[in-house]
Amino acid sequence: xxxxxxxxxxxxxxxxxxxxxxxxxxxxxxxxxxxxxxxxxxxxxxxxxxxxxxxxxxxxxxxxxxxxxxxxxxxxxxxxxxxxxxxxxxxxxxxxxxxxxxxxxxxxxxxxxxxxxxxxxxxxxxxxxxxxxxxxxxxxxxxxxxxxxxxxxxxxxxxxxxxxxxxxxxxxxxxxxxxxxxxxxxxxxxxxxxxxxxxxxxxxxxxxxxxxxxxxxxxxxxxxxxxxxxxxxxxxx
Amino acid sequence: xxxxxxxxxxxxxxxxxxxxxxxxxxxxxxxxxxxxxxxxxxxxxxxxxxxxxxxxxxxxxxxxxxxxxxxxxxxxxxxxxxxxxxxxxxxxxxxxxxxxxxxxxxxxxxxxxxxxxxxxxxxxxxxxxxxxxxxxxxxxxxxxxxxxxxxxxxxxxxxxxxxxxxxxxxxxxxxxxxxxxxxxxxxxxxxxxxxxxxxxxxxxxxxxxxxxxxxxxxxxxxxxxxxxxxxxxxxxx
DNA sequence: CGAATAGTGTCTATCAGACAGTATTCA
DNA sequence: TGAATACTGTCTGATAGACACTATTCG
Numbered sequence: 422x423x424x425x426x427x428x429x430x431x432x433x434x435x436x437x438x439x440x441x442x443x444x445x446x447x448x449x450x451x452x453x454x455x456x457x458x459x460x461x462x463x464x465x466x467x468x469x470x471x472x473x474x475x476x477x478x479x480x481x482x483x484x485x486x487x488x489x490x491x492x493x494x495x496x497x498x499x500x501x502x503x504x505x506x507x508x509x510x511x512x513x514x515x516x517x518x519x520x521x522x523x524x525x526x527x528x529x530x531x532x533x534x535x536x537x538x539x540x541x542x543x544x545x546x547x548x549x550x551x552x553x554x555x556x557x558x559x560x561x562x563x564x565x566x567x568x569x570x571x572x573x574x575x576x577x578x579x580x581x582x583x584x585x586x587x588x589x590x591x592x593x594x595x596x597x598x599x600x601x602x603x604x605x606x607x608x609x610x611x612x613x614x615x616x617x618x619x620x621x622x623x624x625x626x627x628x629x630x631x632x633x634x635x636x637x638x639x640x641x642x643x644x645x646x647x648x649x650x651x652x653x654x655x656x657x658x
Numbered sequence: 659x660x661x662x663x664x665x666x667x668x669x670x671x672x673x674x675x676x677x678x679x680x681x682x683x684x685x686x687x688x689x690x691x692x693x694x695x696x697x698x699x700x701x702x703x704x705x706x707x708x709x710x711x712x713x714x715x716x717x718x719x720x721x722x723x724x725x726x727x728x729x730x731x732x733x734x735x736x737x738x739x740x741x742x743x744x745x746x747x748x749x750x751x752x753x754x755x756x757x758x759x760x761x762x763x764x765x766x767x768x769x770x771x772x773x774x775x776x777x778x779x780x781x782x783x784x785x786x787x788x789x790x791x792x793x794x795x796x797x798x799x800x801x802x803x804x805x806x807x808x809x810x811x812x813x814x815x816x817x818x819x820x821x822x823x824x825x826x827x828x829x830x831x832x833x834x835x836x837x838x839x840x841x842x843x844x845x846x847x848x849x850x851x852x853x854x855x856x857x858x859x860x861x862x863x864x865x866x867x868x869x870x871x872x873x874x875x876x877x878x879x880x881x882x883x884x885x886x887x888x889x890x891x892x893x894x895x
Numbered sequence: 896c897g898a899a900t901a902g903t904g905t906c907t908a909t910c911a912g913a914c915a916g917t918a919t920t921c922a
Numbered sequence: 923t924g925a926a927t928a929c930t931g932t933c934t935g936a937t938a939g940a941c942a943c944t945a946t947t948c949g
Contacts, residue, residue: 433712434671437747437758475670475756479747508745508760510674510716519712521674521758523745593927611912613929618910636927637919651895652910658888830900848939850902855937873900874946889937 436520439483440470440561441490442506442568444549445532446585450601451546452565453532454557455490461516462558468565469544470522480505483525490544491533502584503527506568514560522559526568530585550604576602578653580622583644591630591639592616595623603656615654621647673757676720677707677798678727679743679805681786682769683822687838688783689802690769691794692727698753699795705802706781707759717742720762727781728770739821740764743805751797759796763805767822787841813839815890817859820881828867828876829853832860840893852891858884 443453454466469490473482483505488498506524514520532546547555549569553562575581582598583590596612616622622645629638680690691703706727710719720742725735743761751757769783784792786806790799812818819835820827833849853859859882866875 430709430711432673432675432709432755432757435674435710435758436669437672437674438669472667472669473672473747473758474667476749478749479745479758505744507742508716510710510760512713512715518669520669521672521710521716521760523747523758591928608912608914609927610914610929610931615911631920632927633921634926635919635921636925637929639928652892653890655889655911828901845939845941846900847902847904847941852938868947869900870948871899872946872948873898874902876901892938 433519436515436518437473437479438470438520438522439473439479439486440468440509440522440524440564441483441487441503441527442468442524442565443487443491443527443529444568444572445529445546446598446601447531448597448601450549450604451532452549452552453491453544454547454552455544457558465556465558466545466547466552467558468524468561473523479523483523483527487525487527490535492535493533497533500584501527501529502581504571506564506571509560509564511560522564524564524568526571528572528581528585530587573602573656577655578650580645580647580650583623589626589628589641589643591632591641592623593632593639595642599654605656619647619650621645622650670756673752673755674710674716675707675757675759676710676716676723677705677746677759677761677801678720678724678740678764679705679761679802680724680728680764680766681805681809682766682783683835683838684768685834685838687786687841688769689786689789690728690781691784691789692781694795702793702795703782703784703789704795705761705798710760716760720760720764724762724764727772729772730770734770737821738764738766739818741808743801743808746797746801748797759801761801761805763808765809765818765822767824810839810893814892815887817882817884817887820860826863826865826878826880828869828878829860830869830876832879836891842893849891856884856887858882859887 445451453469455469457463457465457467469486471486473479477485483503484498487493487503488495493501504526506526508521508523510521512519535544553566557565576599582595585598586594592613595616596607600606623642624645626641626643628641630641631638682688690706692706694700694702694704706723708723710716714722720740721735724740725732730738741763743763745758745760747758749756772781790803813836819832822835823831829850832853833844837843860879861882863878863880865878867878868875
């Protein structure tokens with residue numbers, strides 16, 4: 422008796438989009454959102470995103486959308502960290518048609534201000550906790566929440582924070598990245614000890630720098646070559 | 659002057675598949691692969707997977723494929739952990755057409771043996787390291803590598819291991835899960851101390867059980883309700 | 896008995912949290 | 923001078939690795 426096999430199913434056509442959770446880590450933690458001009462969810466805020474084109478990889482589509490929506494030039498783009506976050510494909514997440522969205526997390530140390538003429542869409546920057554509590558188009562609150570949690574946990578076990586400060590930085594600036602993203606304050610002395618004890622995290626320079634708000638001159642550091650933090654810097658829970 | 663906007667792009671049709679990295683954690687760590695009967699990559703081994711249907715979510719498609727390819731009944735399925743791993747969408751990953759694949763990681767404490775008549779496809783179980791070194795269809799080596807790393811790191815910071823033993827188990831059995839997945843041996847006494855010190859990881863029963871290979875009777879435990887391991891059990895690197 | 900496993904206890908080095916105290920700069 | 927920041931140092935409790943030792947069971 423022949424083994425029964427499921428009928429070979431044929432591919433169904435799907436629309437594939439990328440959606441970007443772009444977080445700016447400055448004195449606050451903010452997310453970039455765009456106001457929708459068309460149905461569905463017209464006038465609601467949404468994550469920036471768009472359709473993947475037939476001739477580009479999904480990663481390329483994410484980088485292209487990021488550039489288009491922020492007005493960042495290809496030269497500035499490498500300074501922005503971007504990674505895949507997850508894929509959202511519920512049947513009814515878009516009322517128009519079946520859309521599968523691949524979400525990306527992008528992190529920037531400043532808020533790119535789209536300027537007219539660069540092709541960028543009008544965007545707004547909203548504090549993340551406000552955006553999480555508010556109403557966004559589609560399932561974008563869920564995606565934003567996932568992005569926020571990913572950003573927070575990546576600070577724990579990678580050297581990601583060094584890409585969210587200027588090329589040279591003080592430990593106070595590095596600590597502020599953790600405090601802004603985790604929304605908790607860290608002990609100055611213990612943070613210093615931990616960072617300096619971790620091989621490959623930061624490298625001291627000869628330079629000193631004085632903060633705008635007074636205080637003693639701080640040693641200036643560069644990012645080290647390490648990518649992982651072993652053991653991790655854990656937030657309190 | 660009107661602000662220049664990018665032309666509103668229209669959706670292009672994509673085929674969307676799910677691919678499953680199904681790992682069985684027994685005395686060995688093995689991955690389920692299927693032999694391809696059609697081009698492209700005919701006769702090569704590949705991860706089990708298939709097209710997402712128009713009326714099912716991507717998560718549902720992954721569970722359906724898992725059930726179809728393993729012959730597991732809906733009753734057995736809840737015992738198998740499954741989670742989204744990542745999405746692979748390079749332009750040329752499938753020579754036939756543009757295919758975006760959403761990969762899932764599934765973990766089982768036994769090797770489901772597909773039986774004829776259940777609709778299951780013929781599958782083989784291969785030790786993971788052998789499969790990683792070998793040649794697989796499409797970009798499946800990359801997907802498998804990502805799945806393996808995900809499984810290893812999830813044991814560190816979640817209670818996932820308790821879903822890879824029987825409903826009641828000894829600490830020796832739990833430790834074996836770690837040793838098989840991490841491929842390193844752990845100190846018996848230190849493992850015990852760590853597991854018992856972690857709230858919500860395991861709950862002792864009154865029962866004792868004697869191992870097949872002799873030794874003193876071991877206390878039998880059930881899984882606790884906790885999901886996270888804080889602080890994590892870290893493997894050596 | 897010997898091998899294998901379960902379980903207890905101990906020593907030590909390391910590390911994180913808490914916090915005191917000093918130094919340097921700006922307003 | 924006072925506020926703010928940088929930096930050093932110390933105490934303590936928790937924890938992980940290493941490992942010795944005992945107990946129980948099978949063959």
